[in-house]
Amino acid sequence: MIWRNPLAWLGIATVAIPILVHLIGRRKPRLLPFPTLRFVNIAPTLPSRRHRLTDLPLLAVRVAMVAAAVAALAQPWWPRPAARTSGVIARALVVDSSVSMTRLVGPGRTALDEGRDRAAAAAAGASVTRLVEAGALQTALPAALGWLATQPGTHEIVAFSDFQRGALDDADIAAVPAHVGLTLTPIPIQAATIGSAAGRDAAGKQVLGRVTLTADATAVNWQTLGEPEAPSSISILSAPADAARVDATIAAAKADAPPPAAFEDRQIQIAFPGAANEIGLWQSAKAIDARWMFDVVAAVRADATLARLAGAGPAGAGPPTAPGSVSVIFEDASGKPRLVAGAAHRAGNVTLMFFSLTTPGDLFSAALVRAVARASAASVPAGEQESETIASDQLLRWSRPASPAPIGSGGAADSDGRWVWVIVLLLLLVETWMRRRTIPAAPATTEVPRARVA
Amino acid sequence: MLTPAVVAAIEDLELAARLVVEGMRTGNHKSPLHGFTAEFSEHRPYRAGDDLKYLDWKVLARTDRLYTRQFRETTNMAVMIVLDTSASMGFGPGGQEPTKLRYAALVAAALSWLIVEQGDAVGVMMTAGDNWRYLPARSGRQHLRALLSELARVEPAGAWQPERVIARGAELLSRRGVVIAISDFYDAEVETRRELRRAMRQGHDVTMLQVVSRPEMTFPYDGDLDLEDLESGDHRIVSAESVARAYRASMGDFLERCRSGARTDGLDYALLPTDIAPAMALRQVLVRRSGHSAGTRETSA
Numbered sequence: 001m002i003w004r005n006p007l008a009w010l011g012i013a014t015v016a017i018p019i020l021v022h023l024i025g026r027r028k029p030r031l032l033p034f035p036t037l038r039f040v041n042i043a044p045t046l047p048s049r050r051h052r053l054t055d056l057p058l059l060a061v062r063v064a065m066v067a068a069a070v071a072a073l074a075q076p077w078w079p080r081p082a083a084r085t086s087g088v089i090a091r092a093l094v095v096d097s098s099v100s101m102t103r104l105v106g107p108g109r110t111a112l113d114e115g116r117d118r119a120a121a122a123a124a125g126a127s128v129t130r131l132v133e134a135g136a137l138q139t140a141l142p143a144a145l146g147w148l149a150t151q152p153g154t155h156e157i158v159a160f161s162d163f164q165r166g167a168l169d170d171a172d173i174a175a176v177p178a179h180v181g182l183t184l185t186p187i188p189i190q191a192a193t194i195g196s197a198a199g200r201d202a203a204g205k206q207v208l209g210r211v212t213l214t215a216d217a218t219a220v221n222w223q224t225l226g227e228p229e230a231p232s233s234i235s236i237l238s239a240p241a242d243a244a245r246v247d248a249t250i251a252a253a254k255a256d257a258p259p260p261a262a263f264e265d266r267q268i269q270i271a272f273p274g275a276a277n278e279i280g281l282w283q284s285a286k287a288i289d290a291r292w293m294f295d296v297v298a299a300v301r302a303d304a305t306l307a308r309l310a311g312a313g314p315a316g317a318g319p320p321t322a323p324g325s326v327s328v329i330f331e332d333a334s335g336k337p338r339l340v341a342g343a344a345h346r347a348g349n350v351t352l353m354f355f356s357l358t359t360p361g362d363l364f365s366a367a368l369v370r371a372v373a374r375a376s377a378a379s380v381p382a383g384e385q386e387s388e389t390i391a392s393d394q395l396l397r398w399s400r401p402a403s404p405a406p407i408g409s410g411g412a413a414d415s416d417g418r419w420v421w422v423i424v425l426l427l428l429l430v431e432t433w434m435r436r437r438t439i440p441a442a443p444a445t446t447e448v449p450r451a452r453v454a
Numbered sequence: 455m456l457t458p459a460v461v462a463a464i465e466d467l468e469l470a471a472r473l474v475v476e477g478m479r480t481g482n483h484k485s486p487l488h489g490f491t492a493e494f495s496e497h498r499p500y501r502a503g504d505d506l507k508y509l510d511w512k513v514l515a516r517t518d519r520l521y522t523r524q525f526r527e528t529t530n531m532a533v534m535i536v537l538d539t540s541a542s543m544g545f546g547p548g549g550q551e552p553t554k555l556r557y558a559a560l561v562a563a564a565l566s567w568l569i570v571e572q573g574d575a576v577g578v579m580m581t582a583g584d585n586w587r588y589l590p591a592r593s594g595r596q597h598l599r600a601l602l603s604e605l606a607r608v609e610p611a612g613a614w615q616p617e618r619v620i621a622r623g624a625e626l627l628s629r630r631g632v633v634i635a636i637s638d639f640y641d642a643e644v645e646t647r648r649e650l651r652r653a654m655r656q657g658h659d660v661t662m663l664q665v666v667s668r669p670e671m672t673f674p675y676d677g678d679l680d681l682e683d684l685e686s687g688d689h690r691i692v693s694a695e696s697v698a699r700a701y702r703a704s705m706g707d708f709l710e711r712c713r714s715g716a717r718t719d720g721l722d723y724a725l726l727p728t729d730i731a732p733a734m735a736l737r738q739v740l741v742r743r744s745g746h747s748a749g750t751r752e753t754s755a
Contacts, residue, residue: 029678029691035542035554035670036640037683037690039704040697 004075011070018062022055058434065427068420076417088153089402091126092144093119096161096187097133103162103189111187115160118185122158137167141176148180154402156181162189163395165388173398181402184395234373235267237281238360239274245361246272252366253373266292267351268376269344270368272360279321285342285353287325293352297341299375300354301329306371309364310338317357326355339368495573497521531574531631532591534623534658535562537608538637539580541684544610546728547667557728558636558665559605564736565634566605570598575631578604579623581615590626613685614639616646624653632659639664639712641685651719661722663739664712668729671705673698 101112123129134140148155310330326342344351500520510521546553569576577591675694716723726735
């Protein structure tokens, strides 16, 4: 048995209180008229109440009640026998779900996906596990420790993260009890892909531009498709003859690099006149019905440059077919639609469609690409844009194996001293009963009322 | 049989005494009150328990009714009941049980009823503080009513004065008779015994009826008590638990001393706890007396 708060035993001195109460307390003796005192003369009378203890059972109950209360305050704790907890491993699997973990580790696979898969694999071998996902490791570790505190056996934390610089520091590690095993598993990011744009090259092949962010420079790497298609957040659809114009448009848009796009699951397409299946695209366009689409359209509509160019440019040719429920964003000087937006549902995916009614290559189209890219970009915290990671040797130094939990740090399966308060309560009830127990009434000296019998 | 509580609840002492006597007579036991004499007095309806030898068979044959012959005693017996009305007799266990004085007065009334009914004379001697209160021994219904009325008015007060009440009561018997002292005999133990012996030397038949309540014998109290002497008013604060054992021993010694002293002096003695039905107590007294004086007394039934 362990006393978690042994200093509370100093309070044992309070058992003197009931004793003093018994010694000092003067309960007025009951007046009992009695026929004669000749038979009590030989008995010693009460010399002084201060030197006698009366009602010893009641005194004993009171002392026991105080002692039990002190014992409860001292927080006794009975750990489970070691034999019953040996071999039991409680493992908390911490997965960093911050924005930076949405970066890709491979084609179509984010770091978060990788972390979750590795966490699932790390659950093997543990007696009991819990997955803890949080946007910051500083908050994930305390949550994991809180769960481990309720579990018996050996405690472990396995963390999966890209471990951006500043994600953890020595203070965070020091807050983890020494007996808790710590394994820090970095998820390597293949490239710091922040955004991408698709288009077609001079040969008419579809190209994909990846915007990567490094510590000292931002670069856009163009990749000719035909190879496995990488996910793209913004696709540009145009007539093959306008490929050069598209290139020019993208080049113009690159001149004013958009902020990184964080939501690669938000598919956006910009269709120019002459794009493949243009009529089908128009006919499949419905009214936008997602909140993020409203946000993007609103941001595009608020782009002052785009609004100014929409009214100043040449008149468009108009929709190739009767538009559905698309929204007109800008009109030209003659009142014809210049830019409209709609939602296309294809195979379970929802795409936000922007239809430009003028051919690419002018300033309007370049401003459109830039505005859409900006509008679709998430507001990413500055810390999540950190490209540097914690050094692997540092992670190794912080990692450590689990050791047996010290006595007193067990989980709910161990027995603590809360039941001692139940004993205190029971003693209180006994004490109350003893105080109120029936005392024989003093005999009356007057005759009882007599009924008159006629 | 009437319990002490029921009898104590009856305010009319005459009625209570009659109920006690009737309760004593009914039952399977033979009545101890039958005497015999040669002088026929009167007939009365047969009661269960009457000796069949006193049944008037001739009347039964003529009228088909049961009558018992009663005889007038040739020599009237005079009985003086000395009743202790001191303050200590005002003690009672509480609840429905009577005080010792009420119980003693009831026993005295029942005895008087029996004595008068069998044609003997009965008187009562008691004190009310410093004053005498007594009725000389006489017979007759009218005298019985006066005596019962006197008993009904007694209140506990003062102290027990054996040299006055016992001696004077014995003197008031003009000839040899019976002196019945009813008291708790707590006070003036030596004087009481001396006066009772003196009455016996005067030729009287002396009986001690010691009335005590059960708590006086068992001392069932606990806690701290401020005991107040009912007669002297003295106080003594004691712890009930610490004095109970010694008290019971001392009380037991006292009762045994009274009983053995009475036997030594040739007195009749009976202990009457107030939690025993008065009729039963009275029966025991009379059975004891019947056995004690059989063959020496001539009484009529």
